[in-house]
Amino acid sequence: MTAAIDDQLWSAIGEPVRRRVLDLLLEDGVGTATTLSERLPVTRQAVAKHLAVLDRAGLVHAGVVGREKQYRVDDAQLARAVAQLSEVGQTWDARLRRIKRIAEAIQQQSDHETGGDRP
Amino acid sequence: MTAAIDDQLWSAIGEPVRRRVLDLLLEDGVGTATTLSERLPVTRQAVAKHLAVLDRAGLVHAGVVGREKQYRVDDAQLARAVAQLSEVGQTWDARLRRIKRIAEAIQQQSDHETGGDRP
DNA sequence: GCGCCAATGCAACCATCGGTTGCATCCGCC
């Protein structure tokens, strides 16, 4: 298990900029390489490349409107991606639980510096 | 939001091989670059580099035993990573729901072409 | 209808990263 991961999907959403692109597209509903790049710390060309990757992964699809190429999120595919995220998370979570101790681990670091450290 | 992501953590677990490494370490409890590389499709050196990355991200830590350098998972940090995974997932999921349609989207593509499209 | 401007596409180039091979080193154990 843990292996049934669609690697193209993962690497698509594994890229920080691409996650931002997806976020922006979800916010605005639609966007072009140009408009998105205005709201990102990278150039239009970089965004265009990312959009191409996302397109190949099926996470977005483009429609030409006038001289613009508008992209929007493919809800179904993004839903699949989310499912895979949580799949991996659940696998590890289960494994950690089986090895016990996860609860305390989270606890400890949620409380972070609160407790013990005193010079 | 969505921005509060520890990028080092994400890129650490975003790498397929590193996820496998974490899996193996969780299974076995402990491992060295050499032993892990025997169960992975990459060389010992590649594994060593990945372990270094995971170490820098705090997801594993090493202990020298004899002439071996044994790595084990840091449960607390991996728990944080899992939390971030699900955080991103939940953000997108919520956004998708708000834009409505997620249910039908999954439905549609689970049922695939079954329904409406007829030329 | 025409021209200008903006948006896209393409190409070259660079840095970083994952991966490999090869070699040096080092440290237990017999």
Added chain:
DNA sequence: GGCGGATGCAACCGATGGTTGCATTGGCGC
């Protein structure tokens, strides 16, 4: 003490993310 297995370091390679620069194209206003 020496052999052997394990680690570490370095050079090198291909893919990828990013940039700049330029060519192209196609809308829209005049």
